[in-house]
Amino acid sequence: MSQQTPQPGPYVGAPFDPEHDPRASYVFEPEYAAALTSRIVSTVAETALSHSPCNGQPLAVIPQSSDDDVRAAFERARRAQAAWSRTSLDHRAEIMLRLHKLVLDRAEEICDVAVWESGKARKDAYLEAYHVALTARYYARTIHRHMDSQRRPGVVPLATRIDVNRVPKGVVGIISPWNYPFTMALCDGLPALMAGNAVVAKPDSQTMLTALLGAQLLEEAGFPKDLWTVVAGPGSRVGTRIIENADYVCFTGSTATGKRVAAGCAERLIGCSLELGGKNPILILRDADIETAAEGATRATFSNAGQLCVSTERMMVADEIYDRFVERFVARTEAMVLGPGHNWETDMGSLISQDQLDTVKAHVADAVAKGAKVLTGGKHRPDLGPFFFEPTILEGVTEEMTCFGNETFGPVISLYRFHDETKAIAKANEGNYGLNASIYSRDGKRARAIAREIKCGTVNINEGYGATFASLDAPMGGMRESGMGRRQGAEGIHRYTETQAVGTQRGWGFRPVPGMSNETFAKVLTLNERLMKKLGRA
Structure with missing residues (x-):
């Protein structure tokens, strides 16, 4: 097996000298890291120092979020979601396509951050950017197919009209892992936005910067401020607060943790999707x-x-x-x-x-x-x-x-x-x-x-x-203990919606006409049902 040594990227500050205190030399310029970490909802002095698995070199000081910060993030997200849910599907798609362009234009930067923060090979980091671009384009181009109201047959032909709407859940909590820090932070949240929801995201503490770069690109693309908020901290605490405040939870991680997430969501009778382990x-x-x-x-x-x-x-x-x-x-x-x-x-x-x-x-x-x-x-x-x-x-x-x-x-x-x-x-x-x-x-x-x-x-x-x-x-x-729910496709966006049926009745309505007994009305319904079966109607 061949081996290679690291080559500095465009965001590298002073060279790393392992003979001296590593805290004296950060990979990312302080201004660059500060611009990203400023997006974390945090009002406390508590911080955590992140390091690169490539060589142990420090990356950034990560502000931590308190319980009150998590609640504040949800309050901000709810205000933003109320306005966002009234925007047109075409408007959302236009912004999503701008994100698609931004991700492709900034792919080198995304790769640099992901490589330093996760230690992965650059070609694997690029696939993260590529997958997010695919996701953005897909939901922008297919949004009407997934979200437009649909007509369904009514009980009485011509007299009864049924429309089925897709109503956003509200604020979605997304808890994403470290292994694919860009795509897992974004790809589940993009359909949530397209469906009219807001997102409160908790990326893994080991790869905060890559996820925060994603949040920055969302805002640069034109998504409203506070529609996507980010909190930071240990999953045992911050993840629990997300479950307590969200209208739906999307979790990617271990099966053991996924079971705890599912139990917390069940206690509140909210939905969740879980992408868990595998062998x-x-x-x-x-x-x-x-x-x-x-x-x-x-x-x-x-x-x-x-x-x-x-x-x-x-x-x-x-x-x-x-x-x-x-x-x-x-x-x-x-x-x-x-x-x-x-x-x-x-x-x-x-x-x-x-x-x-x-x-x-x-x-x-x-x-x-x-x-x-x-x-x-x-x-x-x-x-x-x-x-x-x-x-x-x-x-x-x-x-x-x-x-x-x-x-x-x-x-x-x-x-x-x-x-x-x-x-x-x-x-x-x-x-x-x-x-x-x-x-x-x-x-x-x-x-x-x-x-x-x-x-x-x-x-x-x-x-x-x-x-x-x-x-x-x-x-x-996944099936069995590999999870529940699905990302991508129609299932990937419909999980973030409530299905609403709207029935419009024309004419007299679904009751006996004046002078008709209930018994006669029942016979009319029976005859109608036999006729519908003969005509092959659903």
Whole structure:
């Protein structure tokens, strides 16, 4: 595996000198960081210092939000939402398309901030900007399809008219994770805005600046002030306050935390959508193109250092091609370029934190101690940065090993040889998760038939995750303990609305005419029902 050293970007201040106090040299110029952090709703003196996982260098001082600040953020958002909900769909779409242009124009800046703050490779950071641009364009272009009032059949033809409206929930609370700090901070909130809601966002404390840059771009595009407010602080406190004040909650993160979010929302009888963990399988069938599958499996497993909810951690390979496939998969993995992802040549960057590194190291050490074989990787690389870990392929993983059924969320995959496709499908469905799966086969029709048997919210054929995730009209979400609700498509915007039926009655109304008995009226209704059935009316 190759390695690279970081190259300074346009927002870098004085060079980092690890021999001296790191607090003396910040990555971002103070004015740049201050402009971003000023968007946090905070009236208290409490702050937190953020550091880059690339090299430990400090990034910014992050103001923290108190309970009163969170309540104030919701009050401001409610005032802004009341006016915003009365704007036209075309007006909202116009602003959203300006955001689309801004994101593409500022993609280099977005990449710089995301790389320094999350440690990811630059090409993975760019995909965040690209995904937000896709989302903005999609909802701007399809807003009338999703939000226009719809006519439905009335009980009495011509006499009864039914209109179904989509009414905004109000203020949506969005709690987003660190692994994709730009797209996860924005992509769920954009349809909420388009539906007429306001947003109070709580990005993960490790990646506040990237999310705040998104908030700045929203305002520059023309979204009203206070329509999107940002609060900061520990999830155990600030996240709880969001649940207590929101009209709907969108959460992306671990299954354990998601269950607590769902319980809090249930207590208030408000809705929520949860995109949670996964132990995602990939099936390499006997008729798969080996080179295509090896390339796709490498991306599916090691993109963003495996810190991706839809990345692959379990791989089932048909016996007929197992040895040839594994040879190519290992070779492609060992050819990856590792290092801080400031340039475009890096394939895999850093893990986010010491906690994440400890989890990956523990999973690999446990598997090896219990008999698993490391085909490549398996080592911490402090020579590249504090939290780097090599992309790792394990063989011989069994049920008693921690990584067998528990999400690693790092650059580690377990290989399994299969002889029977039915048993491979059953193995793919093992456990409680059901987020994403992949199938590689030259026979697309057969692969799609197998996909229907996989208990995952998204299944990609001859691709790891991009086919579904980048297709904005396709819903994305998990089954079982991988979550509830869907982002993207119609489901991704309708979750932020209440459905309202409006009935208009013409003529006498739905009651007996003068002089008609209730018994006769009942007979008329029965005759009408028989006629509607004969005419094929719904």
